Amino acid sequence: xxxxxxxxxxxxxxxxxxxxxxxxxxxxxxxxxxxxxxxxxxxxxxxxxxxxxxxxxxxxxxxxxxxxxxxxxxxxxxxxxxxxxxxxxxxxxxxxxxxxxxxxxxxxxxxxxxxxxxxxxxxxxxxxxxxxxxxxxxxxxxxxxxxxxxxxxxxxxxxxxxxxxxxxxxxxxxxxxxxxxxxxxxxxxxxxxxxxxxxxxxxxxxxxxxxxxxxxxxxxxxxxxxxxxxxxxxxxxxxxxxxxxxxxxxxxxxxxxxxxxxxxxxxxxxxxxxxxxxxxxxxxxxxxxxxxxxxxxxxxxx
Numbered sequence: 001x002x003x004x005x006x007x008x009x010x011x012x013x014x015x016x017x018x019x020x021x022x023x024x025x026x027x028x029x030x031x032x033x034x035x036x037x038x039x040x041x042x043x044x045x046x047x048x049x050x051x052x053x054x055x056x057x058x059x060x061x062x063x064x065x066x067x068x069x070x071x072x073x074x075x076x077x078x079x080x081x082x083x084x085x086x087x088x089x090x091x092x093x094x095x096x097x098x099x100x101x102x103x104x105x106x107x108x109x110x111x112x113x114x115x116x117x118x119x120x121x122x123x124x125x126x127x128x129x130x131x132x133x134x135x136x137x138x139x140x141x142x143x144x145x146x147x148x149x150x151x152x153x154x155x156x157x158x159x160x161x162x163x164x165x166x167x168x169x170x171x172x173x174x175x176x177x178x179x180x181x182x183x184x185x186x187x188x189x190x191x192x193x194x195x196x197x198x199x200x201x202x203x204x205x206x207x208x209x210x211x212x213x214x215x216x217x218x219x220x221x222x223x224x225x226x227x228x229x230x231x232x233x234x235x236x237x238x239x240x241x242x243x244x245x246x247x248x249x250x251x252x253x254x255x256x257x258x259x260x261x262x263x264x265x266x267x268x269x270x271x272x273x274x275x276x277x278x279x280x281x282x283x284x285x286x287x288x289x290x291x292x293x294x295x296x297x298x299x300x301x302x
Contacts, residue, residue: 004269005225009037009291013233013273016201018155021134022112023076030155030200033114037291038268041077041116042070042280043239046100047084063104071113073281076274077135080104080128081118085139085210087242094123105131116159122146129154135203139163139210141190142199152198159203159235160190164211174211180223183207191232203274205235214243221266228271236267237276261286269294 005011014034017024024031046063067078082100083092101117101124108115109132116135117128122144125136129150137159142148151158162183164174176182187204194202204227208217217238228234238244244259245251257279264275268287277283292298 004294005228005271008269008271009295011271011273012036013039014201015135015157015203015233017134017157018200019134022114035076035273038264038272038287039076039274040070040074040280040283040287041079041235041237041274041276042067042073042075043081043276043278044070044078044104045081045084046104047082060103060107064107067104067108067113068111070280071111074284075113075280077114077116078108079116079118079137079276080108080133082124083119085118085120087209094121097121097124098127101128102131105133108132120144120147122150125150125156126154129156135159137161139207141186142194143190148194148197148199151194155200157201157203158194158199159205160187160194161205161210162186162207164207174213174216176216179212179216179219180226183220184223184227187227188230202232203235204230204232205237205276208236208238209241209243214246217241217243221263221270224267224270224272228273233273234271235274235276236264236272238263238267239275239277239279257282265290 012034014032016029017031021031021033024033044063044067070078080101082097105115105128115133116137117133118137119125120138120140125147135157136151138147139161140163141160142158183206191202191204206220239260240253240256244256248259250256250259261282264283265286267275275283
């Protein structure tokens, strides 16, 4: 196993916004949110067909209750998604996606938690930001110029993710000459391009499971220090993914939280700034304990 990144618990990460946000401080170029170590982004799918929790938060009441529970557990972001991006998923119309996410965002606005919306569509991103979202999480890496324009105009940061292909086809025999070199190059190039266009800041996500085999995923996880050494904070999302079944024999996605914790603790110790998870409370607790273990100066009660 690769050694941990030195002082990962003390590393400071930041995102800049062009508008006031929960926990933000006024900065010369907008509002800035900073944190140390690894934060948690809680997944809130308001879809009928997401691979792990599809249909569980279909009602507004259920979605808001779940979001508040993750916030209270210590999640920094709630990531609201209205279109499944699981392997083989079919796209949905923008209006249908908005009908799912907009009421949730409006209900959570003012609840003291940062809100992300997981979407590939500029029109959905635009409406979601107007409804209270603070960050756009785009699995296509903002390759649509319209998405860059939306984020720039609103002053919203974005999560730039790498995906090979599209959700319907991405797991049909994905191939790379050098997965680390190709994924890292894409992320760095896209980050430079969108920042130059005026997006205030970015998170980088290597896109585990998005057009990658289990071997590709493991290779990227082992090479995380190469990506986290750069200036942009890195998000890792391995929660309940198929690779855990392939590694540990857990066919039911809802039973994969222990494997998710193992992968995300590794990511944190390799310098990841954030992990995107379903089991937010368990991850917050595990990360706090791991941080205490890895900080030689930490003692309870000090």
